[in-house]
Amino acid sequence: MKPTNPLVNPMLTDLYQLTMAYAYWKSNRHNVPAVFDLFFRKCPFQGEFAIFAGLEEVLKFVANYKFTPENIEYLKTIMPGCDPEFFDWLSQLDCSEVKIYAIPEGSLVFPREPLIRVEGPLAICQLLETSLLNLVNFASLLTTNAVRFRLAAGDKTTLLEFGLRRAQGPDGALSASKYAVMGGFDGTSNVEAGEIFGMPVKGTHAHAFVQSYTGPQDLKTHNLKDSKGTEFNFVNVVHKYRSELGWTNTNIGELIAFIAYAQAWPNGFLALVDTYDTMNSGVKNFLLVALALNELGYKPIGIRLDSGDLAYLSKKCRVLFGEIAKKYNIKYFKNLAITASNDITVDALQSMKSQGHEINAFGIGTHLATCKEQPAFGGVFKLVEIDGWPRIKKSEDAVKITIPGRKNTYRLYRLEDGAYLDLLTMADEEAPLHHQKTLCQHPFDPNKKIWLTPYAVEPLNQLMWDGQLTKDGEKELARSLMEKRDLVKSQIERLRPDYLRFTNPTPYKVAVSQKLYNYIQQLMKETTIVPEVK
């Protein structure tokens, strides 16, 4: 139960967490009970929703929280002048006195609600800040981005994550693969992601493969056994179709490359067709080899387009596939797979959909893996209570105000809308009940409130860690990536589409209970948050 990346350990933090820990320890404040919220203020990608991800890695990180003797020796060198007893304390430190409440990974979440609430002794809670943010921010960003690609592509299209070569470092790539699948992708090209996370891995060949063949002399053999084991001169079969169809001007190097690939992968023949000329050479060469494979009892898979006008080319290819299917009476040829890649964005997917493209699968790289449209997610980790006293961070900008105190979050459902509003309550309040009228207030604007009689109420946060994994925490860690993907999918499907649309989406309501509202108001009224004490 270790974090995926061995680099994830207590040293993956900002130095100021440690210098603060020392100052807390020095003034004997390190064990004062504290509460921190991890939340975000604004949904990414100019949207109105986000998916919470990264929790599995957070729980594994917390469970393994321990400085090694080598870490401690290093810290002594960069924190000179500290009492040696501090390092004794630090080397004993773990998360056995920490509580972590969290929303299950893969949940729809909205601004201001605590995704994670950390309770425990001040110093250790503070020390968790940076690592938790690092583990949650990119994970949530990527998963949310993947959902957007899925929404743009529609449910019937296969989406593959192809971003390894452009991702922000090796782990950026692995995270991209993991959270792309969580957000609704079908697989990745990243072999290591497949090995680590057990997800489907896909891939065919590159332009270099095609370019590396020049003619028949590059083949080891002209033969291929058919699906029943009888050996045939495969090159001759291909040439028979070439003559029949009169496609004798296609690039021979490419044709030979396809033959070589088919000899290696007779059951997985998918050809990249744009190395020389998509319509005049690539697709034709593919079909020649595909027809020959079919004759030998194999089912070719299809083509990949990697340049040009993908929607237009896909439609032309589909027509050609239909003609060949008809000419040779091979029905499934009409439905040969067309896959496409080449710097594909959410916008491009939408545009291609409106053009009625014929693409069955997209490989999405840079724009998915680096979240090019918005490469960072603004999750923050704020002190909301200390020693039983609430903390509020005031700001001119209402968005920046921190909602104080220990809070719970509930999702309220209306029959006509599904999920309609998330309600934050004080942790000692009773939960809102279904079929019972509940007043839901805007956290800061007194004029915005709504009486709601939910038909269902779902508590969002669960105690996942209480010095050790709780039952709920164990259940959370036992959930597979595919189960999390299913959760994302079901939550997205049940959300009102106007919250999800790309243009002017409706903001989802996040409200507070009457009691929490009054509490915030009272704290806001105090001119200084912390009263003058002498």
Place this chain on the structure above:
Amino acid sequence: MKPTNPLVNPMLTDLYQLTMAYAYWKSNRHNVPAVFDLFFRKCPFQGEFAIFAGLEEVLKFVANYKFTPENIEYLKTIMPGCDPEFFDWLSQLDCSEVKIYAIPEGSLVFPREPLIRVEGPLAICQLLETSLLNLVNFASLLTTNAVRFRLAAGDKTTLLEFGLRRAQGPDGALSASKYAVMGGFDGTSNVEAGEIFGMPVKGTHAHAFVQSYTGPQDLKTHNLKDSKGTEFNFVNVVHKYRSELGWTNTNIGELIAFIAYAQAWPNGFLALVDTYDTMNSGVKNFLLVALALNELGYKPIGIRLDSGDLAYLSKKCRVLFGEIAKKYNIKYFKNLAITASNDITVDALQSMKSQGHEINAFGIGTHLATCKEQPAFGGVFKLVEIDGWPRIKKSEDAVKITIPGRKNTYRLYRLEDGAYLDLLTMADEEAPLHHQKTLCQHPFDPNKKIWLTPYAVEPLNQLMWDGQLTKDGEKELARSLMEKRDLVKSQIERLRPDYLRFTNPTPYKVAVSQKLYNYIQQLMKETTIVPEVK
């Protein structure tokens, strides 16, 4: 000599590299000699330069290239139907027959020149593609980004990398720290980066620290020993200045937090001053504690601003520091450090410079670590020669044409300009000589050429790996991060500033020799690149 991240191993690749490798192996092409170039087509950030980085990790990756038995077992499950002998071959595979020519890490580089040239048996070279791109792309992007921040900030300002919490995964963060320093940053907040790379680590405290103190009861002691070991009532000393200056309305919780921090870090007192009110509370509380520390023989460091108009506030703070320096005749108080953070961009640095800010150090997070302005670098890896035959990838778009064959790169210097032009030659050509007239051609445009008599010629690519590390490779791996930073700095300083400026920079010339130009022309003329062979 392992890669920094244990996740960097041969499995960090796209599946299609392995399916291609199998097809090569199947047609007995896997040992055909091949040459690949790793290069980019366009400088990032709308600039006209880039810094090449990631080579150290590449060499370590290559040196450790080996599939484990567990990897092989996994690959058998995702590559069903392959001959078992293929996996025997794969499990034996290493880079003992590969040659790697590369430009030293930290060098200025330009579009189209091979940063890395990989030579060797086709299959293993092809298998290296994705991992090399992953290791080079983000590293080069980040280093280039760091240089831009350095150029915008000027030489005298301290720049610190603060991006861990927003970076794209744990390794995205560590890479950000490493390559930020290579590009000219002075340190990082990331403790693990400090431990792994031996770079300076910096940090103070957060808002939560200030918020967690309410009054004197939160202090363990009111005392502090002076620099010579005599114990004083430190709180009383602070209050003496508070009365003298009449600053009795500052937030007391904040003042106590600063006192606690000073008690822990009397030699490293740097206070975050914007928790409640920067000018009316934070800076005054800082000065009270700083004066008290000074009285006890310590030298306070300064403040950090994290919100508001940073340039304006810094000037107001500097004025106040001057007044206090004068009033108490403590000269160095005028020069107390002002550090600033808060979503700082290259543009913001330029704007603050033009406003005459008084900030000594910036902490740069999101915009540096995620390269928000352009989060991906377009390095590619292309086949340029196979079995002694050149490969050229034609395209309508000249930018996308691959320059064929084995090439060397030279940097030509002019006395009046410094580095003036990079020249690609065929690998079997003689190197251009200094003080000798050399014809430099645009690679594709016959009208663009220049006769150049360089006063110096620098060969850029070196053979770093020849089945094992070469002498040059060993030297490259022995270079420290700080030596690489020095190389970046000296190259940037000596480059003509118009290549570096942010607005309409001059494109640096990358040309080809006459011989290479003719070679390209000849290959371009052939209607199909690979002649029709039957």
